[in-house]
Amino acid sequence: TIPIIMDCDPGVDDSIALMMAVAAPEIELLGVTTVAGNQTAAKVLLNARRLLTLLQCHVPVAGGNQTPLLEPMQVAADVHGDSGIGDVVLPEPGWPAATQSATALMAQLITASAVPVTLVATGPQTNVALFLQLYPQLKSKIRQIVFMGGGRGIGNRTPVAEFNIAVDPEAAAMVLQSNIPVVMAGLNVTHQAQVLPTEVQAIRQIGNPVATVAAALLDFYADYYLRPGMPFKGVPTHDPCTIAWLLAPELFTAVPCQIAVETQGRLTRGETVVTTTGITSENEKGKFLAHLDRLGFVQLLQRLLAQF
Numbered sequence: 287t288i289p290i291i292m293d294c295d296p297g298v299d300d301s302i303a304l305m306m307a308v309a310a311p312e313i314e315l316l317g318v319t320t321v322a323g324n325q326t327a328a329k330v331l332l333n334a335r336r337l338l339t340l341l342q343c344h345v346p347v348a349g350g351n352q353t354p355l356l357e358p359m360q361v362a363a364d365v366h367g368d369s370g371i372g373d374v375v376l377p378e379p380g381w382p383a384a385t386q387s388a389t390a391l392m393a394q395l396i397t398a399s400a401v402p403v404t405l406v407a408t409g410p411q412t413n414v415a416l417f418l419q420l421y422p423q424l425k426s427k428i429r430q431i432v433f434m435g436g437g438r439g440i441g442n443r444t445p446v447a448e449f450n451i452a453v454d455p456e457a458a459a460m461v462l463q464s465n466i467p468v469v470m471a472g473l474n475v476t477h478q479a480q481v482l483p484t485e486v487q488a489i490r491q492i493g494n495p496v497a498t499v500a501a502a503l504l505d506f507y508a509d510y511y512l513r514p515g516m517p518f519k520g521v522p523t524h525d526p527c528t529i530a531w532l533l534a535p536e537l538f539t540a541v542p543c544q545i546a547v548e549t550q551g552r553l554t555r556g557e558t559v560v561t562t563t564g565i566t567s568e569n570e571k572g573k574f575l576a577h578l579d580r581l582g583f584v585q586l587l588q589r590l591l592a593q594f
């Protein structure tokens with residue numbers, strides 16, 4: 287099995303990624319940490335606790351800082367609603383959050399693990415950056431960081447910056463300079479992870495409580511992503527690409543790369559700069575996910591949601 291910690295900001299698509307991680311027998315979810323992003327730190331923590339209650343997944347969950355490292359906080363209520371999970375109603379949390387901070391919980395779980403742990407980061411990288419600063423001695427116990435963020439020549443907050451990186455560019459720059467192997471699921475691939483309205487309907491028809499919530503989340507996303515003028519036929523489900531990569535890498539084209547974050551640019555702050563030429567096994571820093579088998583991805587999602 288693949289031991290993971292999910293650092294997320296649920297978040298419509300974060301929630302679906304979490305469902306997939308819990309459903310997959312190949313993944314061992316050690317814990318969840320939340321980061322201010324799609325909504326405030328308090329709201330995303332509450333959403334994560336409610337989701338884990340729905341999923342009956344009793345793992346520790348801890349919340350992170352109120353704000354990014356330097357940037358003032360900016361939430362994505364336009365995409366994820368005032369609650370962070372749209373108009374979807376979830377059960378009240380069945381148990382308390384962990385008493386320690388997100389970074390302390392990461393440290394505890396990573397220390398306790400017999401094998402190196404994969405960090406899955408589907409929000410701004412504030413927690414991960416702080417963790418690496420606070421616990422450098424635990425770096426060697428991180429197998430890899432699989433993150434949703436960035437894009438190559440494409441953005442959604444600015445023409446070149448994606449939300450998770452734009453919210454906290456300094457954090458992402460620190461993470462990408464850490465020399466820990468990374469896998470980048472950026473907009474280039476997540477925009478291919480489109481779930482068509484007929485496929486959302488098929489998810490709803492699975493009929494279990496989790497699939498029903500997933501369909502409602504995707505419906506809420508559709509109000510934003512499928513509105514007139516948007517270039518999509520289905521809703522791009524960004525964050526689930528991270529879990530899909532862990533479960534079914536054969537669905538993706540992964541290109542060896544180096545990635546840097548522009549933090550200075552007047553027009554380009556928050557851009558991920560992905561180098562794919564001249565990469566050898568010596569200087570490779572990670573993988574850039576370039577292409578996705580869309581249908582295979584949707585079938586994986588449906589298969590996992592049917593587990594509940």
Ligand code: BDR
Binds near residue numbers: 362365442524
């Ligand atoms: C990313 O930003 C958030 O709104 C989503 O949850 C996803 O992680 C997409 O740019």
Ligand code: CA
Binds near residue numbers: 297299324525
């Ligand atoms: Ca997210």
